[in-house]
Amino acid sequence: MNNGAAGAVLTLRGLVKNYKEEKTGNELEVLDGIDIDIHAGRLTCVVGPSGCGKTTLLRLIGGLAEPTAGEVLFEGLPVSGPGPERGMVFQEYALFPWRTVLANVSFGLQVGGMKRDEAHARADEYLETVGLTGHDDLYPKELSGGMKQRVAIARTLAVEPRLLLMDEPFASLDAQTRNGMQEFLVDLWTRTATTIVFVTHSVDEAVYLGQDIIGLSRRPARVVNTFENPLSYPRNRTDEEFISLRASILEYLTKEMVEA
């Protein structure tokens, strides 16, 4: 049975999320009816202003929160909780500080029942994939921000998710590292063909990474528009096409957000 749109891996239908504010008891509307279809193998960027509900959207897909109304369908079935088939990468890395790099990456594998030695061998492969060979025995505190996020990505990839959810994963990195990580992600995605939903507040990042770019309004968030990005990879920020596309999306979103 497939309730989603034809060919869509992930379907969000009329997704509404309200929170009760602890202090005032008021209902806070975060998502106001989101409809999105995500197709297999696509790299989709969801872009919207800070605090608009992007993270909430991702948490609903990840199964870490429940929608007030509407539904999240993954491969045609409603999402009812978190699961390794929908991997998540967090802005603040969320590495286990008491586990070494190798033990962090093999966590999900061991939880899934894999024997320690085999899990370590597999973890090493994924560490190689993210370019972190030879750092097995380091603890997270000994790593730079970019390295931490590579470990976190390797940890998520190791359980072979069919959907990779990324919540502003490069937002706490310095500009140079961030550019390097964006390049790395495009390369990784090209090699692994994973379906990725990447949330960001940066139009520049969305235009650099996304095949599809979904613009959200201010809170309560609605989908303002969906853009298909015609630029081929690898992209170059100094290309005229890149610059003009970024400018037009930025202008469009700004206008929409002000009017919304």
Place this chain on the structure above:
Amino acid sequence: MRKWKIISPLVALGLWWLLAGLGWLGHTPTPLAVIKGFGHLVATGLPPGYHLQGHVAASLVRVFTGFAIALVIGVPLGIFIGYSKKLEAAVDPLVELIRPIPPLAWLPLAIIWFGIGLASQAYIIALGAFFPIVLNTVSGVKSVDPRLIEAARTLGAGPRTVLARVLVPGAMPSIFTGVRIGMGIAWMSLIAAELVSVQNGYGLGYMIMTARDLARYDLLVAGMVVIGILGYLFDWLIRLLEKRTLSWR
């Protein structure tokens, strides 16, 4: 930094020597008298024939038994209280009600329940060590970054795995703090535990009370110093273990 550590004990020792030597503190023995008293405790014993080694051994057994009971009950209980808001709500009032009661006050009841001997001594010591261990474990579990729990869940971890592989290791630093405080309180509860319920004539607390009854303040202070040194030694051992276990910090 190392040499700074010796300053406060040296200053205290100097002041003690000066004030006691001048006779300004009544019957307080001088450090020299205490050292001689220490020799007396080792060679002759108090009461004669009951040597310091025997007192130390007896007290070590009691402190360890009590502390081990507190540890074995306190850490798992603290983990479950920290894990379950309902359990916390249910247990918290009782904990806060019993916590302020000094171990010494329990002594008569302990003797009624467990008789005179190791069981009632261990009960008194365990009670003292129990609360800091439980409360620090609870706060350790609660202080684990919720994002780590979410990360574990998205990697396929169920509630049990989250408990065993995220909450417990995440609470470890706090558990160690509780264990250190608990060990200190275990030593502090020793005198209360040995006040009445000693049968065999051995125990540091018992020895100190004997010295008091005989007005042998040199032996009394020597006993105090021995407890202080043992307490310091065990704290140092726990810190060493902590450093090894928590090298990731």
